[in-house]
Amino acid sequence: MSENTIYNNYERQKLKLTSRVYASSPEDEICITGISGVFPKCKNINELEHNLYNKIDMIDDNPSRWNHFSPEIPKRTGNIGPLDKFDAQFFGVHFKQAHSMDPQGRIVIEKAFEAVMDAGINPKAIRGSRTGVFIGACFAEAEKTWFYDRVTEGGFGVTGCSRAMLANRISFTLGLQGQSLLVDSACSSSLYALDMAFTAMRNGECDAAIVGGTNLIIHPYTSLQFARLGVLAPDGICRPFDNSACGYVRSEAICVIYLQKLKDAKRVYAKVVYSKANCDGHKPEGITYPAGRIQQKLLSEFYNDVEIDPSSLAYVEAHSTGTIVGDPEECIALDKVFCTNRKTPLLVGSIKANMGHSESSSGVCSIAKVLLAFERGEVAPNINFVTNRKGVKALEEGRLKVCTEVTKLKGELVGINSFGFGGANAHVLLAGNAKNKINNGAPTDSLPRLVNWSGRTEAAVELALNSLTSRPLDVEHIALLHNIQTKEEPGFVYRGFGIFSHDPNGNAVCVNKSIQRFSGIKRPLVFMYSGMGSQWNGMGTSLLQIPVCKDTILKCQNSLKPYGVDVIDIITSNNPTMFDNILNSFIGIMVIQIALTDLLRSLELEPDFLIGHSTGENGCSYADGATTLEQTVLLALFRGFASNESKILKGAMAAVGLGYRKLIGMLPPSIEVACHNSADSSTISGPAQAVHDFITQLQAQGIFAKEVNCSNIPYHTKHIVEIGEKLSKYLEHVITIPKMRSAKWLSTSVPKNRWHLPENQSIDASYFVNNLLNNVLFEEVAALLPENSIVIEIAPHGLLQAIVKRSMPNAIHLPLTHRRHPNVATFTLGAIGKLFMNGVTMPIGKIYPTVDFPVSRNTPRIAPMMAWDHSEEWFVTKFELQKSQSTGLRKVNISLNLDDFAFIAGHEIDGKMSW
Numbered sequence: 001m002s003e004n005t006i007y008n009n010y011e012r013q014k015l016k017l018t019s020r021v022y023a024s025s026p027e028d029e030i031c032i033t034g035i036s037g038v039f040p041k042c043k044n045i046n047e048l049e050h051n052l053y054n055k056i057d058m059i060d061d062n063p064s065r066w067n068h069f070s071p072e073i074p075k076r077t078g079n080i081g082p083l084d085k086f087d088a089q090f091f092g093v094h095f096k097q098a099h100s101m102d103p104q105g106r107i108v109i110e111k112a113f114e115a116v117m118d119a120g121i122n123p124k125a126i127r128g129s130r131t132g133v134f135i136g137a138c139f140a141e142a143e144k145t146w147f148y149d150r151v152t153e154g155g156f157g158v159t160g161c162s163r164a165m166l167a168n169r170i171s172f173t174l175g176l177q178g179q180s181l182l183v184d185s186a187c188s189s190s191l192y193a194l195d196m197a198f199t200a201m202r203n204g205e206c207d208a209a210i211v212g213g214t215n216l217i218i219h220p221y222t223s224l225q226f227a228r229l230g231v232l233a234p235d236g237i238c239r240p241f242d243n244s245a246c247g248y249v250r251s252e253a254i255c256v257i258y259l260q261k262l263k264d265a266k267r268v269y270a271k272v273v274y275s276k277a278n279c280d281g282h283k284p285e286g287i288t289y290p291a292g293r294i295q296q297k298l299l300s301e302f303y304n305d306v307e308i309d310p311s312s313l314a315y316v317e318a319h320s321t322g323t324i325v326g327d328p329e330e331c332i333a334l335d336k337v338f339c340t341n342r343k344t345p346l347l348v349g350s351i352k353a354n355m356g357h358s359e360s361s362s363g364v365c366s367i368a369k370v371l372l373a374f375e376r377g378e379v380a381p382n383i384n385f386v387t388n389r390k391g392v393k394a395l396e397e398g399r400l401k402v403c404t405e406v407t408k409l410k411g412e413l414v415g416i417n418s419f420g421f422g423g424a425n426a427h428v429l430l431a432g433n434a435k436n437k438i439n440n441g442a443p444t445d446s447l448p449r450l451v452n453w454s455g456r457t458e459a460a461v462e463l464a465l466n467s468l469t470s471r472p473l474d475v476e477h478i479a480l481l482h483n484i485q486t487k488e489e490p491g492f493v494y495r496g497f498g499i500f501s502h503d504p505n506g507n508a509v510c511v512n513k514s515i516q517r518f519s520g521i522k523r524p525l526v527f528m529y530s531g532m533g534s535q536w537n538g539m540g541t542s543l544l545q546i547p548v549c550k551d552t553i554l555k556c557q558n559s560l561k562p563y564g565v566d567v568i569d570i571i572t573s574n575n576p577t578m579f580d581n582i583l584n585s586f587i588g589i590m591v592i593q594i595a596l597t598d599l600l601r602s603l604e605l606e607p608d609f610l611i612g613h614s615t616g617e618n619g620c621s622y623a624d625g626a627t628t629l630e631q632t633v634l635l636a637l638f639r640g641f642a643s644n645e646s647k648i649l650k651g652a653m654a655a656v657g658l659g660y661r662k663l664i665g666m667l668p669p670s671i672e673v674a675c676h677n678s679a680d681s682s683t684i685s686g687p688a689q690a691v692h693d694f695i696t697q698l699q700a701q702g703i704f705a706k707e708v709n710c711s712n713i714p715y716h717t718k719h720i721v722e723i724g725e726k727l728s729k730y731l732e733h734v735i736t737i738p739k740m741r742s743a744k745w746l747s748t749s750v751p752k753n754r755w756h757l758p759e760n761q762s763i764d765a766s767y768f769v770n771n772l773l774n775n776v777l778f779e780e781v782a783a784l785l786p787e788n789s790i791v792i793e794i795a796p797h798g799l800l801q802a803i804v805k806r807s808m809p810n811a812i813h814l815p816l817t818h819r820r821h822p823n824v825a826t827f828t829l830g831a832i833g834k835l836f837m838n839g840v841t842m843p844i845g846k847i848y849p850t851v852d853f854p855v856s857r858n859t860p861r862i863a864p865m866m867a868w869d870h871s872e873e874w875f876v877t878k879f880e881l882q883k884s885q886s887t888g889l890r891k892v893n894i895s896l897n898l899d900d901f902a903f904i905a906g907h908e909i910d911g912k913m914s915w
Contacts, residue, residue, distance in 0.1 A: 021274060021305050023202070027263035030201050030272045032430070033854070034119030036111045036863035037255030037368060040078030040355050044864040049372050051354065052380035053406055058355040059236060059249055066220045066879040072227045076236025077217055078251025078356035085870035086110070090456055090491040091173050099875040100160035102142040104214040105169060107254045108135065110868055112170045112210050115256040118863040120266035120480030120855075122487035123174050132178030132206035134197045135167040136189030138360040141218040145877035170210060178206040184360070186420035187319075188277075189213060190255075191363030195275040195426050197259055208264065212256035213361030219879050223250055229288070231323050231421075238357065240320035240350040241327060241395060241402045243387040248321035251356025255364040266480055268854040269371045270430040273413070274306040280423030288421045292329030295417070298425050299337040306429065311342040313429075314411025315379055315403075317366045319419045320350040321357045322384075328392050330417065335394035338415075345401035353382040363418035363426065370414050374432035375857050379407045433857040440506060441474035441859070443849075447545040448501045448511060449478050450829040450844055452485045452836040454492035454518075460867035461515045465498040467865045473500055473508040475848070476855035480862060482845035485836075493518055497833025499826055512830050516837050523812065523838065524786045527600070527607040527623055528804070529593055530795040531614030531776075532715075533708055535585045537578060539796040539817070540571025540592055542825040547849060548602045549595040552629070556591045559630040560637060567591055567633075582711035583640030586615060590636035592796045593619040594629060596816050596828070600792070603832065603842040607792075609785055610745040613778050614675065614716070615639065617749060617771050619794060626739045626763035635768060638730035643713055646722040651714025652691035656682045657704030659779070668694060674716035675776040677800075678807045683776075685714040716775055724769045731765035738764035746781045749774045782807055790838055792816060792831070812838050 023029045035045055040058040042048040051058055063077045086106035088098035098106070112133070116123045146157025159165060163182045171180040179200055183193040190213025197209035217223065226232050233239070233247035262268070278298045280291040303310045316334060320327050338346045351362075351369045358365050373379045381404050388395035388402075395402070412432045419425045443449070451468065455461040468478075478500075496515030500508045543549040557567040570578065570588045579585045597619065612620040615636070622632040653674060656663060660673040660682045667673065671686035671694055684691060691707070691714075698705035714720060741747065741761050749771040750760045759766065782804065785791070790812040793800055798815025805813050814831045821827040829847075836842065845851070 027261065029262045030198055030259055031262050031265050031268045032257050032270045032272065032367070032371065033260045033265045033267050034115040034117070034121070034258035034863070035256070035269065035368060035371060035861070036114035036118055037253065037365070038080045038107060038111065039253045039255070039365065040080060040251055043081060045368060045372075045861055046864040048368060052351070052369060052372065053376075055381055055383050056354075057383060059238070059251070065217060069220070070224055073220055073223045074227065074232050074234055074236040074249065076249055077223070078249065078253070078358070079217070080252045080254065083107070083216065083876045084873040086872075086874050087456060087868035087870065088872065088874070090869065097156050097160055100146050100156040101874070102140050102161045102166070103218075103876055104137065104140065104216050104254065105160065105166050106874065108166055108212055108214050108256065109170050109173060111254055111256040112212060113174070114863040114866050115210065115258040117484055117866060118267075118861055119258045119260065120483045120862065121258075122484045122489065124487040124489060126208065127175035128177060130178040130205075130207045131176040132197055132200050132209040133167040133170045133176060133180045134183055134193035134209060134211045135170070136183045136185070136191070136193040136213040136360050136363065137163055137166055137215070138184045138186050138189055139215065139222055141216065141222060142877045144219065166214060176210070178209065185424035186422050187357070187359045187362055188418040188420035188424045188426045189360035189363070191416065191418035191426035191428060192277055192424060194272070194363065194367070194428060195277045198272055198275045201259065201261070207261070209259040210256060211259060211364065212254070213358070213364040214254045215358045215361040216252050217250055218877055226250065233322060237384055238322045238352045239384045240318065240322045240353050240382060241331070241348070241389055242322070242385045243389050245322040245324065245327060245389065247323055248352060249356035251358045253355065253358035253361045253365050255361055255368055257364060257367060262854070265854045266483055267859060268433045270374055270432055273308070273429040273431050274302065275426065275428040276302045276305065277424065277426040279425065283423070287423060290326045290329045290419060291423065292333045294423070295330060295419065295425055296333035296336050298427055299333060302427050302429070303337070308413070308429070310338045311340070312411065313338060313346070313413045313415050314409050315347040315349070315373065316415045316417065317370050318348050318350045319362075319417040321352050326419070327389060330419070331389070331392045331394050331400060335399055339394060339399040342399070345398050347379060347403055347407060348400050349379060349382045349403045353384045354380070363416070366416050366418065367428075367430070370416060370430055373409050373414065374430070377409050379403045379409050381405050381407070433854070435854070435856045437476070437856040437858055440472055441476050441856070442472060442502065442506050443475045445545065445849065447848065448499045448826050448829060449473065449475070450497060450499050450833055450847070451478060451481050452495070452497045452833060452842075452844055453481065454485070454489060454495045455867065456492060456494065456869040457867065458494050458515050458517070460869075461494045461496040463867050464865040465496060465510065465513055468498065468500055469508045469510050471508065471860055472506045473502040474860060476851055477860045479845055479851035479853075480855060480859065482843070484862070485841065486843045488841040490520065493520070495837045495839075497830075497836055499829050499833065511826060512833075514833065514837060518837065518839050521788070521839070524608040524789045525605065525840070526609045526611065526785055526789045526791045527597070527620075528791050528793045528800060529612040529616030529619030530793060530799040531612070531616040532585060532589070532710065534795040534797040534799040535579050535588050536796060536819040537574045537576065538572055539588065539819065539824070540595070542823050543592065543595060543828070544572070545825045546599060546828070546847060548599045548847060552595040552598040553591060555629055556594060556633045559633050560587065563637060565637065580711070582643050582713065583637070585711075586636040586640040587633065589615065589796055590618055590633055592817070593794050594622055594632055596794045597623050599828070599847070602846045603844070605840065605842065608744060609789070611778075611781055611785070612748060613800060614771070614776050616795070617747070618768070620745050621763055624742050624745045626741060627735065631734050634734045635731070638727060638734065639772065642723045642726035642730060643711070646720070646726055648713065648720055648722055650688045650712045651686060651710065651717075651719060652688040652707055652712065653683055653685045653710040653714060654691055654695050654705055654707045656684055656698060658682055672717045673775060674714075676779040678779050678782070678803045680806070681803050683708070685710070685717045686719065687714065688712065716773065720773065724773045727772060728765050728769045731768055735764050738762045746784060748777045748781045751777060752780065752784070779807070785811075787811060790814065790835065790840070792835070
């Protein structure tokens with residue numbers, strides 16, 4: 001169904017805005033954008049999909065909740081996984097409260113968090129928002145223990161087992177300020193919850209909503225009551241629509257969905273076209289008798305309200321539970337509303353056949369099944385169906401057809417029924433996401449994808465990153481993951497990253513991965529720009545894969561094109577003589593530094609400190625905003641022009657393994673310590689022959705000394721005054737209105753005791769001339785940096801790594817590039833991933849081509865990628881029959897975690913507990 005079908009007459013619809021039928025605009029349409037749940041034999045929605053489409057019976061033949069003491073209670077039920085697991089620390093729940101919480105409350109809060117994440121939204125982003133929480137539940141069997149049996153253990157039972165807390169605690173924990181309530185209409189509770197959320201959002205009372213349903217089977221007496229009511233199948237098999245149906249099977253499930261308006265959605269599983277509810281009212285047959293005529297009334301009014309032909313629906317997920325009375329009544333209502341004027345049979349099914357009837361959560365479980373059908377384009381089959389129910393003409397005559405095999409979904413509209421045994425009926429109409437993937441979601445570029453992920457445990461991060469390699473590389477899925485990680489979650493103490501490429505078949509391949517525990521301590525961020533010597537052939541080739549870097553490099557290309565300089569050639573050429581010309585070295589280094597700076601800016605990284613080594617101060621100027629991109633590349637250009645045009649003595653420079661304090665007394669008069677690198681490293685500069693002789697002298701003494709390429713120019717000495725004069729003339733026309741250096745830029749070309757002088761704060765031509773001529777005071781300035789900094793070296797190669805690692809051993813050192821890495825872009829992405837591991841949260845998606853939200857259908861789900869810290873076990877009430885004893889021996893179970901027995905912990909003899 002096209003959007004025009006739904007929004008075909010806005011003027012007419014505006015007249016109806018006092019009703020809840022129409023959204024004011026397409027952007028306000030309400031969508032299901034996230035889902036998470038746990039179902040019988042299914043830890044998550046992915047496992048539910050597998051079981052449904054592979055016809056796996058999810059009912060347990062040997063449930064262990066209690067010993068079956070009564071033959072009236074069917075022995076088969078649908079049970080979810082362990083109920084004693086909960087990440088109490090993450091959700092800020094006191095251990096006494098966690099012990100006394102209804103297990104439903106423990107599980108549903110985790111699933112609510114996961115459902116929001118599944119939508120591509122970090123729950124931190126909705127804190128303080130008008131997001132409502134609507135949870136459907138009707139039984140809270142844990143309350144017996146904490147309300148009546150263990151009332152002496154404080155008041156935690158009230159806050160732990162009150163059903164209102166199933167919703168309220170989600171609102172409290174996530175900081176949500178919309179409506180928050182528990183909905184109980186028996187088996188239709190969760191679809192009623194959806195209806196109330198839909199109404200609240202349409203009325204403007206909520207901007208988004210968390211909707212869920214919970215059901216646990218802890219106490220046998222509830223099942224005994226239902227068995228005596230005659231609605232349970234004695235053989236424990238649920239057979240909707242089948243002639244041998246004799247009742248339903250009780251089942252557990254906890255499922256949560258997240259609703260947003262289309263304009264806010266990153267993902268759309270389905271649009272909620274409309275929802276409506278009613279009640280049977282008084283019936284002569286009794287309150288629990290299903291009234292098909294009232295169900296028919298609900299459906300007829302529903303489709304009249306929304307002005308959609310019921311015959312246009314592709315499928316209806318029925319409430320059908322396999323009861324003797326309920327199925328025929330519902331089928332008659334479906335036939336009269338949906339099959340009139342219908343040319344093909346209406347496909348029907350019920351998830352209860354596969355997983356049993358989860359009662360209060362059954363409505364949202366039906367939604368889960370329908371969302372899977374939309375994603376796959378095919379409906380999951382019913383199991384336990386052999387013969388049409390006798391006497392139900394719509395089935396016998398073929399107007400209703402039960403899906404017994406995986407069946408193609410021919411259409412975009414699906415209706416869902418959910419009825420309570422007290423007569424509370426609800427129906428919802430969903431429209432699938434019609435946006436199909438292009439190229440199976442594969443990237444159109446060759447740039448690997450960086451995914452940062454945080455979690456409660458190392459295993460949780462490992463699970464998430466490993467899950468990406470089990471499927472094709474999907475840029476829309478990764479865009480959702482990027483959006484989640486734009487907000488920091490302090491409770492997720494493990495951080496990691498993965499870099500993913502793809503094989504010839506399009507499947508994701510992890511080329512780099514790392515995980516570590518984050519201390520929680522934020523470190524100062526230092527941008528460090530190195531100078532000459534970091535250039536190498538082809539240094540910019542792979543950086544052109546990164547859109548931000550490519551855009552910047554092209555801007556540099558355009559800025560220097562009038563001067564006959566080909567920037568692209570300089571940074572991509574493999575010509576071994578390219579950097580024999582000092583001009584190309586200056587330009588190449590500067591262009592790479594500008595591109596990397598813009599990359600960091602795109603990630604919204606702001607340095608606390610800037611430091612440059614020699615010509616690296618040009619990079620500081622750009623990062624500080626003192627010079628524009630064009631001005632900065634011209635600084636490099638004219639530094640090269642001035643160097644090439646000047647007639648000076650032939651010089652040389654050399655790296656020496658001594659600090660300048662030790663070296664200064666050893667130098668001949670013509671040589672200077674050009675660069676104070678560290679306590680055990682300096683760079684000398686002077687006349688070529690004098691430098692060569694001194695190198696030989698040092699080597700003879702066993703001192704490291706090695707000449708470095710400087711194109712025969714002795715920089716940072718008195719010998720190049722002419723270059724400084726020419727550079728000054730060039731730059732006077734480049735920097736016409738100087739800006740002031742900020743406090744974060746720590747100058748290495750001016751002594752610290754002169755930083756405050758106006759001439760040293762103004763970034764003008766004279767500053768860069770001083771940078772060219774003066775000694776580089778890198779050692780002195782680096783000592784001012786905080787010892788625990790994160791130091792990012794911004795250059796074509798991490799030239800300063802050996803120096804700064806020795807001088808700052810407690811810092812985190814991250815070069816952005818490496819000349820020997822086979823793909824520099826991948827190395828750069830790895831450095832950004834390491835930044836994340838060390839506590840720096842960034843909008844990684846800005847590195848990549850824009851993905852249009854909401855994403856296409858069949859974008860992999862996120863909730864199954866999540867795992868919690870379930871290392872602790874929490875109390876679960878367990879039913880035990882009182883047994884007669886043949887002796888007077890009394891057995892008592894003692895737990896020191898319980899208040900009744902806490903006093904025993906203090907009974908010690910010789911330091912050992914004795915009791």
